[in-house]
Amino acid sequence: AEMTFEEREEEVQEERAAERFKAFAPALGNFSIQYNLSCAGIAIAVMKSCSDEVGKSCKEGDFPEPEWAKYLLLGTVFAGAVLGMLTMGYLGDVIGRRGALVITMSFTVAGALGSALLSWGDNNVTYSIIACCRFFLGVGVGGVYPLSATTSAESAKHDGHDSRRVGWAFFWQVPGGMAPYVVALCLLKFHQQNTSPSEGFVPQPGLTSFQFRVIMGLGALPAAVALWLTLKDHRMAEPEESHEGDSDAHQTSSGGVDASGDGLGAHDHHELVLHGSNPVAEALSHPVYFRLLLGTGGTWFLYDVAFYGTQIFLPQILDAIFETDSADPKKQNSLATESLQALLVTAVGVPGCIAAIMLIDPPRGPRWILVTGFATMALAFSLLALAFTYEATDNKLLVILLFAFVSFAMNFGPNVGTYVLPTQVYPAEVRSTFHGLSAGAGKLGAVVGTFIYEPISKQFGLPAVMWTQAGLCVLAVILSVSFLPLDRELQDAGEHPNAEEDEEQMDNQARPLLAAV
Numbered sequence: 001a002e003m004t005f006e007e008r009e010e011e012v013q014e015e016r017a018a019e020r021f022k023a024f025a026p027a028l029g030n031f032s033i034q035y036n037l038s039c040a041g042i043a044i045a046v047m048k049s050c051s052d053e054v055g056k057s058c059k060e061g062d063f064p065e066p067e068w069a070k071y072l073l074l075g076t077v078f079a080g081a082v083l084g085m086l087t088m089g090y091l092g093d094v095i096g097r098r099g100a101l102v103i104t105m106s107f108t109v110a111g112a113l114g115s116a117l118l119s120w121g122d123n124n125v126t127y128s129i130i131a132c133c134r135f136f137l138g139v140g141v142g143g144v145y146p147l148s149a150t151t152s153a154e155s156a157k158h159d160g161h162d163s164r165r166v167g168w169a170f171f172w173q174v175p176g177g178m179a180p181y182v183v184a185l186c187l188l189k190f191h192q193q194n195t196s197p198s199e200g201f202v203p204q205p206g207l208t209s210f211q212f213r214v215i216m217g218l219g220a221l222p223a224a225v226a227l228w229l230t231l232k233d234h235r236m237a238e239p240e241e242s243h244e245g246d247s248d249a250h251q252t253s254s255g256g257v258d259a260s261g262d263g264l265g266a267h268d269h270h271e272l273v274l275h276g277s278n279p280v281a282e283a284l285s286h287p288v289y290f291r292l293l294l295g296t297g298g299t300w301f302l303y304d305v306a307f308y309g310t311q312i313f314l315p316q317i318l319d320a321i322f323e324t325d326s327a328d329p330k331k332q333n334s335l336a337t338e339s340l341q342a343l344l345v346t347a348v349g350v351p352g353c354i355a356a357i358m359l360i361d362p363p364r365g366p367r368w369i370l371v372t373g374f375a376t377m378a379l380a381f382s383l384l385a386l387a388f389t390y391e392a393t394d395n396k397l398l399v400i401l402l403f404a405f406v407s408f409a410m411n412f413g414p415n416v417g418t419y420v421l422p423t424q425v426y427p428a429e430v431r432s433t434f435h436g437l438s439a440g441a442g443k444l445g446a447v448v449g450t451f452i453y454e455p456i457s458k459q460f461g462l463p464a465v466m467w468t469q470a471g472l473c474v475l476a477v478i479l480s481v482s483f484l485p486l487d488r489e490l491q492d493a494g495e496h497p498n499a500e501e502d503e504e505q506m507d508n509q510a511r512p513l514l515a516a517v
Contacts, residue, residue: 023155025229026148026169028222029105033141033148034176036112036219037081040073040134042184042339043215046208049335062208069127076131078447080111080138081145082440088143089436093280093429097151098230100432104143105227109220111137116217130216140223142443146422146435153423153431163366163420167357170419174353176222178346180215181339187211188336279429292425293437295483299370300418300442302476306377306469307410308449313388313462314345320399348404352411366421370480373413378473380409385466414476418442425485 047063084104091100114133119126152169153162190207283289318341360369384402386392393399422435453465 023152023165023169025226026152027172028226029144029148030169031172031176032108032222032226033144034173035179035222036108036137036141038177039180039215039219042180043212045335045338046184046212049208063126064123066124066127069131072131073134076135077138078443080135081142082443084139084142085145085436085440085443089146089432090280092147092150092432097147101147101230102227104140104147105223105230107136108140108223109227111140112219112223113217116213145439146432149419149423149435150432163360163424164357166420166423167360167416170416171353171357174346174350178343181342183215183218184339185336187214280433283430291483293434295479296422296425296438297441298479299414299476300438301445302472303414303418304442304445305449306472308446309453309465309469312453312457312465317399317403320393320396348407349411352408353416356412356416360416360420366417366424367480367484367486369413370417370421371477373417374473374476376409376412378470380406381466381470381473385463389463
């Protein structure tokens with residue numbers, strides 16, 4: 001029987017509610033990613049503090065950090081993240097998005113709670129337990145990267161706004177990165193002052209332990225909610241659905257590669273994107289996919305290498321803005337000041353992230369965002385290098401403007417584009433795996449970026465660091481242009497003809513994508 005207007009309207013409302021429900025879990029997963037990656041910095045600072053004092057004025061913190069832990073804590077979470085990106089991304093294509101998300105969110109919850117609740121004993125034992133738990137946490141948050149992106153891309157009917165939908169899911173990493181510092185500022189209020197403010201804080205045994213455990217343990221909360229939402233969502237798209245029948249399934253395979261070598265683009269359900277029983281193995285052995293991976297993974301790698309160079313010169317810029325090199329030890333060594341500075345650094349990048357999301361849909365696209373963003377980053381780092389070379393950093397206004405431009409540039413384009421692009425260029429059968437491979441390459445770039453710049457700075461000075469970053473961004477532009485298909489061709493591949501239309505139209509649609517790759 002034909003549906004009435006009221007029944008159709010009710011069905012539309014139900015579909016919209018389901019789409020919002022499906023979009024919320026990936027957004028919450030991204031919030032969880034950045035909260036858990038960022039919280040360790042402020043939590044460890046709290047552990048090493050003496051009643052909110054850090055730095056030289058604090059001779060012996062409440063939980064002194066062993067020398068071995070300085071790099072191991074960072075290394076374990078990075079190693080776990082890379083492992084999670086690779087394994088959970090693969091599981092997303094093998095056992096389905098929902099099952100893989102349940103596993104990876106469980107790792108995240110367990111790692112966050114373990115860091116907070118199991119870390120008892122002397123300093124070596126405490127930091128050892130935290131390092132082990134953060135490895136499992138890294139596996140969890142690493143796995144969220146490819147799975148949240150693919151579920152965002154597949155969560156609704158394809159209406160030309162797929163890239164923006166994935167971008168908004170990624171956006172929640174920004175408030176996730178700010179949240180640990182907001183939590184820290186609230187917890188620092190627990191200090192009780194003496195009757196005379198000049199006498200400082202009253203020591204309170206156990207307060208530091210309470211503070212760092214709350215900061216780390218709260219990372220389990222968004223992951224637990226996302227896990228619950230995932231368990232409730234029995235309609236979450238699985239990779240095999242893209243093989244079957246309806247028009248939406250055709251669209252989830254857009255941007256794919258025909259393993260026979262005929263090209264990239266749209267395919268009907270009689271000629272699947274990957275024809276073998278093991279599409280992941282087939283794609284990994286196919287040269288076209290390798291070239292695409294050079295584009296998606298290579299640009300992500302270069303972005304993270306360039307991004308982590310800012311840790312070398314950011315303290316000097318913040319000193320110039322906040323005048324924290326003044327003679328006032330309270331101003332220089334306050335945990336509250338460090339938290340406020342971290343919030344500012346993240347907040348300044350918000351406009352760039354939003355601008356990238358708003359511009360990522362047609363007629364532009366993720367490739368345009370990447371190329372434009374990397375070119376903007378190259379310009380920003382070059383201007384900063386010139387300012388440091390000619391000692392123009394004494395001008396506070398100039399420093400603020402350059403800092404704002406660099407922050408905007410780093411968040412506009414590559415920060416969003418590297419996350420979104422794999423969801424658009426790989427077919428549904430291997431989308432999660434190749435997103436994980438691309439993200440893993442990015443995290444390896446973060447490791448490289450953590451270690452290469454300090455020797456460059458010591459040997460050649462800070463301007464050399466910035467020129468290196470600018471050069472890496474230029475190289476990323478070359479990779480984007482050379483190995484990624486044009487946005488127009490990706491958009492054409494997403495517009496699937498009806499089954500009754502001439503198959504020649506589909507063949508003509510596929511040829512430009514092969515030429516682009």
